[in-house]
Amino acid sequence: MLTFEQIKELIELVAARGLEELQVERSGFRLRIGGRSAPAATSAPSAVALSAPPAVEAVAVTAESAPAPDLHPVTSPIVGTFYAAPSPDAEPFVRVGDRVRKGQVLCIVEAMKLMNEIEADADGEIVEIYPRNAQPVEFGEPLFGLRLT
Amino acid sequence: MLTFEQIKELIELVAARGLEELQVERSGFRLRIGGRSAPAATSAPSAVALSAPPAVEAVAVTAESAPAPDLHPVTSPIVGTFYAAPSPDAEPFVRVGDRVRKGQVLCIVEAMKLMNEIEADADGEIVEIYPRNAQPVEFGEPLFGLRLT
């Protein structure tokens, strides 16, 4: 896993060297930096690819699982589908900027048709809501970033 | 390749831990330290063995190719058999303590029935004669250690 500083360094390098693309895929960590669109060359000198199937996406920078380090994450205790609101027509449980209390329901994660209410595990202010509505979430995936109060 | 200091450290460790044996075999370097003759245990915890066939030799310490660093080595330019003297009955070309001059014949290395005279490539004093008489030597193997004069 690369640190934030290292990723920044890599971006600078990719840009400086005029590389077309850099992929790093290792141990559950993925980084892909799309550089300048080069004319013909097919692979960058230092490109690292564990699997070959040519990915067609063109991502600027994607670094999974890197929520801001100063926020308190509320993570999903189960695998399932994230819902911001109790029903499609209803208002979301919380919005960015809301102050929440420990035990307050923040969202629903649906698993096997069961609606699991996810509660805040601390008092705080909602600074980030990571998943989009109806997005699948994994165990341990950060759902909200709280600034603790 | 381990340094002299590291080897000494390993000997201390093998002795201190009461190990039966330590083998390190890596990249053309071999080290084998025979420790105390332990009663029953078959393999030392940190023993590293690249090949398993049980060697029956019991070497105290064998560390190949580690001539003293302050001497100038005269190495064998060919694979063959080292002879210290021109014939079995003759006196050796040189002895430890002799002063030799560049170009002076120091020994013979026999290869395919050809007697190749090996000359000193510098002036100096013979401090070490590494191979025994009639011992096989490899290309590049140190034959003599000279203190340059």
Added chain:
Amino acid sequence: MFRKILIANRGEIALRIIHACRELGIPTVAVYSTADRDSLHVTYADEDVCIGPPPSAQSYLNISALVSAAEITGADAIHPGYGFLAENAQFAEVLGECNLGWIGPRPETIRLMGDKAAARETAKRCGVPVLPGSEGALTDLGAARRLAAEIGYPVILKAAAGGGGRGMRIVHHEGDLETQLTTAANEATKAFGDGAIYLEKYLVSPRHIEIQVFGDRHGAAIHLGERECSIQRRHQKLVEESPSPALTPALRERMGAAAVRLCEEVGYENAGTIEFLLDADGGFYFMEMNTRIQVEHPVTEMVIGADLVKQQILVAAGERLALASGLQARGHAIECRINAEDPETFAPSPGRLTTLHLPGGLGVRVDTHAYQDYVIPPHYDSLVAKLICHGSDRAEAIARLTRALDFLVVEGVRTSADLHRRIVRDPVFIAGDLSTRYLEQFFEREAQERGAAPEGESL
């Protein structure tokens, strides 16, 4: 055909299944606990989902998390591998209810074969020999005497409620039967509060021979020869091979036919293994059926030249089995399980693999999820790699295994590799003179040799 397969497992078998799916062109979903984030099955699957914390009960055994993972990734079938939920009939049923394919036999078959008594009954019904013994608990000494005389000594007395060796007695002569029965009943009462005892024929040094079977939903039921798995430590297999040095073509034919009868009787679908004990006289007895792929399936693959995991997937998708009974075996294959464990105590030895150099070349197969710098987590079983060698005959397979083991380098954790290096050089192993007591006797021989060696020998 399935559109996407979720692999409800980890380690080498997860990777093995990924291989098969890749070769069939089917995308894969890996699931993993937080302890397995850096595992190769996660790296090499097309998608991956973290399903829970390290304890298996909350991750790899968590049915709800697995079904959810299939749902959020759009997987339409699950391969359970071996262990974990592979023989869990309820899991198979839940998948059926959720319209998810299950790569294994029907849940009712799993349930039937998972019940020892029902499995034994089924085997008897279709003429598959079982160990002769009392049907249920013994009623009195006279009945015990008559039965023991009928099946022949030695016999074993077992607590009906029991397990773990308590209430268990081996009786070699009729004269000992009464005393031993009393002792066993007393022990059983003390240990389980139930003194009921049953009696069974006792095999002194049987071989563990298992038959690989396969069925499909179109009525095919075949066998793919045997594996000898006699080399075990505490009922955990350590070395497996195919063919068995003990089987003649005629005996193979008889055991294979018995296995196929059992498959036909239960309408067995997918891959399965029927375990037998084989005595020195060629008598064989049904022990149990494993309703899943086995750890040691590679030795069968190496000799018959077919991919069993691919067949599992194809058959589960409704295709006809592409293999036939009595497929021509070529040569001989032996598997060594390289476990991360202390070579003396067999205690697990998790940790970082600071060096890993795997042997290769002709006839060498390595199934592993390990790589240099991989950290073996302490939460799961200790299997690091399966080293399988194939040769034109048993002698060549052993020679190849020996050089492969000698060239294997694992540093950072302690492994069973050195034990294997000694086994493959053991004259008794080389002679093929195996039984489930082999390993115990092997250690005894080693201890004797160490004891017998003069002090000065190691100099």
Added chain:
Amino acid sequence: MFRKILIANRGEIALRIIHACRELGIPTVAVYSTADRDSLHVTYADEDVCIGPPPSAQSYLNISALVSAAEITGADAIHPGYGFLAENAQFAEVLGECNLGWIGPRPETIRLMGDKAAARETAKRCGVPVLPGSEGALTDLGAARRLAAEIGYPVILKAAAGGGGRGMRIVHHEGDLETQLTTAANEATKAFGDGAIYLEKYLVSPRHIEIQVFGDRHGAAIHLGERECSIQRRHQKLVEESPSPALTPALRERMGAAAVRLCEEVGYENAGTIEFLLDADGGFYFMEMNTRIQVEHPVTEMVIGADLVKQQILVAAGERLALASGLQARGHAIECRINAEDPETFAPSPGRLTTLHLPGGLGVRVDTHAYQDYVIPPHYDSLVAKLICHGSDRAEAIARLTRALDFLVVEGVRTSADLHRRIVRDPVFIAGDLSTRYLEQFFEREAQERGAAPEGESL
């Protein structure tokens, strides 16, 4: 049997020979140049001798150093591998004079087959087809016209003294013959000072098909089927397979019989390969004989299930060949050569392998001397590993090769792995539609596709 074998080679083939020796129980001596101190063949041999500095002429080609190394270690036979001194008749003779065994054919056979004209004559003598053409240089235009009409257009004109494409002209129609002959003769005169030209049938897109042969000193002469090696870059093979998608059983029979006739004619001992060009009509023509083990011998081993290097050793020691002609092939095997080279320019790319993860599992064989952190020296050829995959048929072999290539990780040097990943996905390759022009056409197709793709496609 030999008491100790010295391996006069390096890299993967040295390790391959060590494997065979270990399995036969014969101790080995590795020789190495100072550039190869850290090479695995040095690590894994029983003994090792440094024979010289990095340049091959002073080490691996240094006959005196090799003989001395055998003498000081007490080796009684030398295996030359491929390349270096493997086809050096003088080396084989010297060994004979020194009472050292030579694991290869007799020196006179090496010499005979190493002389193109003599080899061609020998082939013709025993009815093995050669490319029709002029015997020696053309005398006049009339003779050229008659010969070309007889063997059919296109024909190729070649400078008798030549090489490297100069003085070489392909003639498609009789009308062009006169002009082209003049041009070719002029070019040849300029380039070589000799305007002599000969004429040969020109095969437009032939396949490169070679037959593995084996003989022993007891008169056995057999063939072990073919390998198709059409995928070449500048006459260097890149992908090899067995069987060839182009051979019918009848054609295999005919080519095999021709190869065996040639072996019988020269009393061939040990392993050898007879290379043919095969045209689209099933006509085949002798090109040359390689009097040694080939790089691509593993594909044959995988389908026939035999160890060719072991057979080389046994036969050289005077044993009878343990293989028979027309051995039943099982399935299909394909080899990819993973070279350390720039994927665009093919320039060698030596350096440290910072990461090396080799694929494994069913049907995957890797022959390599590389390991993580190994430094590929710049002095020798760029072969890092041979990845060989076996499947029950060609489609399965390709699918397996694809997943194995996808799971291969080599970091630190640039390799041909990515080119292989593209080839195994190429519909023309998958269709088995191969010729020696395949790779050239493959690159043309790729260039066209890149040109044809709309700008926005990659978004």
